[in-house]
Amino acid sequence: MNDRPNVVIDVAGLTKTYASGELQVQALRGLTFSIDRGEYVAIMGPSGSGKSTLMNVLGCLDRATTGTYKLDGIDVSQLDDNQLAEIRLKKLGFVFQGFNLLARTDALRNVTLPLFYAGMPAKERERRALERLTEVGIGERARHKPTELSGGEQQRVAIARALVNDPAVLLADEPTGNLDSKTSSEILALFDRLSAGGRTIIVVTHDEGVAKRSRRILRMLDGVIMSDAPAGAPV
Amino acid sequence: MLAYFVEAFRVLLANRTRSILTVIGLVVGVATIVSVQVAAQGMAGAVSGIFKGTNANTFFIFPKSTQGNSVRAALKLSDLALVQQSVPGVASVIPFTPRQSIVDAGHQRVRLRFGGESDKRFSTAPLAAGRTLDSEDVARAAPVCVISDNALTRLFPNAASPDSVIGTSIYVGSRRYVIVGVLGKTKIDTAALGLDISNDVAIPWTTFYNNYQRGSSFFGISVLADQGADLKTMENRTQALLTQTHGAQYQYFDFGFFAQTINGFFAIVGLIVGAVGAISLVVAGIGIMNIMLVSVTERTREIGIRKAIGARRSQVLLQFFIESLLLSAFGCITGMLLGVGLGAIVDRGFIARISGVTGSIPWLEAIVIAVGFATIVTLVFGTYPAYRAARLDPIEALRYE
Numbered sequence: 156m157n158d159r160p161n162v163v164i165d166v167a168g169l170t171k172t173y174a175s176g177e178l179q180v181q182a183l184r185g186l187t188f189s190i191d192r193g194e195y196v197a198i199m200g201p202s203g204s205g206k207s208t209l210m211n212v213l214g215c216l217d218r219a220t221t222g223t224y225k226l227d228g229i230d231v232s233q234l235d236d237n238q239l240a241e242i243r244l245k246k247l248g249f250v251f252q253g254f255n256l257l258a259r260t261d262a263l264r265n266v267t268l269p270l271f272y273a274g275m276p277a278k279e280r281e282r283r284a285l286e287r288l289t290e291v292g293i294g295e296r297a298r299h300k301p302t303e304l305s306g307g308e309q310q311r312v313a314i315a316r317a318l319v320n321d322p323a324v325l326l327a328d329e330p331t332g333n334l335d336s337k338t339s340s341e342i343l344a345l346f347d348r349l350s351a352g353g354r355t356i357i358v359v360t361h362d363e364g365v366a367k368r369s370r371r372i373l374r375m376l377d378g379v380i381m382s383d384a385p386a387g388a389p390v
Numbered sequence: 391m392l393a394y395f396v397e398a399f400r401v402l403l404a405n406r407t408r409s410i411l412t413v414i415g416l417v418v419g420v421a422t423i424v425s426v427q428v429a430a431q432g433m434a435g436a437v438s439g440i441f442k443g444t445n446a447n448t449f450f451i452f453p454k455s456t457q458g459n460s461v462r463a464a465l466k467l468s469d470l471a472l473v474q475q476s477v478p479g480v481a482s483v484i485p486f487t488p489r490q491s492i493v494d495a496g497h498q499r500v501r502l503r504f505g506g507e508s509d510k511r512f513s514t515a516p517l518a519a520g521r522t523l524d525s526e527d528v529a530r531a532a533p534v535c536v537i538s539d540n541a542l543t544r545l546f547p548n549a550a551s552p553d554s555v556i557g558t559s560i561y562v563g564s565r566r567y568v569i570v571g572v573l574g575k576t577k578i579d580t581a582a583l584g585l586d587i588s589n590d591v592a593i594p595w596t597t598f599y600n601n602y603q604r605g606s607s608f609f610g611i612s613v614l615a616d617q618g619a620d621l622k623t624m625e626n627r628t629q630a631l632l633t634q635t636h637g638a639q640y641q642y643f644d645f646g647f648f649a650q651t652i653n654g655f656f657a658i659v660g661l662i663v664g665a666v667g668a669i670s671l672v673v674a675g676i677g678i679m680n681i682m683l684v685s686v687t688e689r690t691r692e693i694g695i696r697k698a699i700g701a702r703r704s705q706v707l708l709q710f711f712i713e714s715l716l717l718s719a720f721g722c723i724t725g726m727l728l729g730v731g732l733g734a735i736v737d738r739g740f741i742a743r744i745s746g747v748t749g750s751i752p753w754l755e756a757i758v759i760a761v762g763f764a765t766i767v768t769l770v771f772g773t774y775p776a777y778r779a780a781r782l783d784p785i786e787a788l789r790y791e
Contacts, residue, residue, distance in 0.1 A: 216698060216784050237702050244700025255695045255788065259404040271393060272701045316699070 162225075163323050163355050164190040164213065169222035171208050171378075182208040184378040185222070190357065192323075195350040197366035197386070198359045200375035207328070209375070210359045214247055214326050215239045227323040244272055248317025252329035254309040256301040262288060262312045263297040269320045287315035291345060307338035314345065318354075325349070327358045331365055343368050398712040405685075412681040413721030415674030420725025420763055421732060423667035424756045428733020430660040431752045434653055447617065449625050449644035450486050451632065452610030456639070463638030464607030467599075472635065473611065477627045479619030482510035484595040486610040487602070493591055494561040495545035502541055502590035504562060506598030510614050515539065515588075519552035520571035523594055527570075531596035535560065536571035541590040560591065565601055567593055621646070671763055674721070675771040682714055682775035686782075693779050694787025707780035714772025718764045726760035 159165070171183040182205045190196055200206040211217040212224065215231055218239075223232050227246050234242065249255075256265045266284035267277075275283075288294045291311040301309050310330060317325055327346070331339035347368060350356055358369060366372050367386055374382045402409045453463035470483045484506060491504035509525045515538065527534055537545070537560070546555050552572035559566050615624055625642045632640045686693070693706060701709075730751055 211785055214698070216788075237704075240697065240700050240702040242700075243698065247700075249698050251788070255691070255698075257692055257695060260400075268696070269699045271397070272696075272699065272705055277393065277396075320700075 159189070161191045162189045163192045163194075163227055164188075164357075165223075165225040166213075167223050169209075169212065169219045169224060171205075171212060171217070172220045182378055183212070183219070186380055188373065188380060188383060190324075190355065192355055193350075193353050194371060195346070195354075195356045195369045196358070197369035197372045198357065198375065199361060199363075199366050199372055201361065203377075204375040205378040206359050206375050208378075210326065210328055210357075213324075213357065214249060215242045244269060245320060246323045248320065248322040248325045250310070250313050250317050250325065250327040250330045252332035254301070254306070254313045254333070256309055256312055256316075258301055261298050261300050262293065262304065262315075265301070265312055266316045266319050268316065273320060284315070284319055287319045288312070290318070291315045305338070306334050307341055310334065310338075310342055311345070314342075314349075318349075323355060325354055325356045327356065329360055329362075330358060331360075331362065339365075394708055394712050395716070398709060398716050401713060402716055408681065408685075409717060409720075412678055413674075413717055413724070415677045416671065416718060416721030416763075416767065417725040417728060419667055419671035419674045420722050420760055421729040422670065423664055423763075424726050424729025424759055425732035425736065426660055426663040426667070427755050427759065428730055428751060429736045430656050431755075432733070432737030433656045447615040447619065447621060448612055449615070449621055449628075449642050450610050450612045451625070451628055451640050451642040452486065454639040454641050459638065463636055463640070465611055465632070466606050466608075469632065469635070470611060473613060473628055473631065476631055477613075477624055479616045479624050480613055481616045482508040482614040483611055484508050485599065485603075485608040486612040487595075487598060487608060489602075491562050491591075493541070493545060495558070498545050498547070500541075500544045502544070503588070504591045505589040505593075506595030507536075507589060507592040508595055508614070515573040515575070518542075518572045518574035520556040520569070522571050523592065527594040528596050531594055531600050533565065533567050533593075533597060534570045535567040535591050535593045536573060537569055537592075538573050538588070538590045539575045542572055562591070567591070671767065675718075675767040678714060678717055678721075678767060679771035679775060682710065682717075682772060683778065685713075686710065686775050686779045689779075690782060690787045690790040693782050694784050694790065697782070697784035698788060703780040706782075707776045710776035710779045711768070711772055714776065715764070715768045718767040718772065722760040722764035722767075726756050730756050 166189065167187050169183055169186040170181065173180040173182055184205075186209065198206050198209060208217070212219050213226075215226070215234075216239075218234075219232060223230060225231070226242065229242065229246075231239065231242055243249075256262075257268070263281060263284050266287055267280040270280040270283060285294060285297055288297050288311075291314050293308055293311045293315070296304060296308060296312075299308075301312070304312065310333075314325075314330075317327075330346070331342055334342060343365065346356060346358070350370075356369075358365060360366055369386050372382075372384060372386050373380055453460060453465065457463055465485075470485070473483045474480050487505045489503070489505055490501055493500055493502045493504065507523060509523050509528050518539065520536070523534070523536055526532070537555075542549060542552060542555065545560060549555050552574070555569050555572060557568065559568050561567075613624065613628060615621055621644055625644065629640050629642055632638075696706060696709075730753070734751055
């Protein structure tokens, strides 16, 4: 690790096989790549290419069948469910297509949730959550429930929640998939800003427009990486 | 830990209709059990109160009806003196002569309990006017009587006061008795409960013996014990003494038996209602489990979010478990308060009105019942849904629509 201190995600020979009845489905067929701290990477591919599976593995929601995955210097390939939960809590922030905020719970309390599970005192939780909400430009809407917020605002809340525990990596799965173009560009501008601020961001998308905003694009097909090139390079 | 309670409380509050509907079963179940407990306690208090009101220190002894030689077993005048002398603690011994007679006073003709008593008072009713029977009445077999409050109202419906009938006469058949005393109301209306066996018209037992005794033997004898004497010992001694003297079998009876029988009856009623309540609690518990399972399914996505964010299994388990706990605690406490209220209404409005004794509210039992059931219901019916929630796969859960 010391030889590559800047690497935050290091994947080697990663495979994932699902047993679907008698059929063995190989979703990932041996991926090897690494992502440095502060990189802004897009993972692209058509549906069935394995990008969602990769996202789940990178997000520690799922374990690879074989291969190693080191996140922020920790080998997470062999961790049990509780240890993975701990990694998700401390090292990762998720942004989903469907926002995935808790309904009937206001923005502020949605953002405090990771801190709640981290066991932080209530006052401190709220202070930090409000800080994050302000950072993503929605501090004044902190006491509104998701149903009272627009899609863009909801996604901002989700981003604030993903960032509140200061994660090593921000993982976004089709973050603009449910948004109109104007709101999409606002969210992408926010990502640009976060990236400029030094955040490591991985966006899974099939939208070229979204991918272009990143610095590097991994293109997947049938469980393998077809290309790994800087954004703007010819496809 | 407190944070989990706050969190669970918020969730339940956010779904308040569902929460309330869930606990109604539990509220009803606990309320039933607690109210029966409170009412039974009141009943027990009332029963013991009633027997404090009558002569708890009186017992009756008579030949067993099943024995062969009833002539040998017959109790006679000589037995009275024998018991009086040989059994310690005896205040008074008289023939036991339960009897109803037609009593006339003026134009009134009423059927009343009529019998002999000694100068030692067998009734605990307070004296309203005149005097009680005295030793001279008994010695002289005087034609005098003391009448009860019941007799007063029925024989003299127009009497201005108990005092106004002192010195007037009543007739039993052709025999005339002068009223020397009138008793007031007993604290407890034992007559209304059908528990009163004291006389409405009491004459000296010697007078009764002279006027109404046929043959030389009586149905039984009643013994008044000294205050604080041990009734059980005296009953056994008297029984042994009479058996030895007559070579026959005797049985005795006191109000304690009565109280035991009645309390036993209420204990059984309590048990039956308790069993029904327990069944309703099981049903309520299953209701809670059902709602919690529905809640887990309904909130699959929420659980997925929580787990994706980094909630550990144990944290999700704890959250749902505490929601169950809060639900059942709320249900049981509400049920307890409702039950105590209902029980107190029954006790105060119904039992106490008859018995004159207000039972104390058995808070301890009520709390034990409520806390006990909350714990059991949570442990039995809250664990499984919480376990189901904790076991959910976050990827599957997030995909759930």
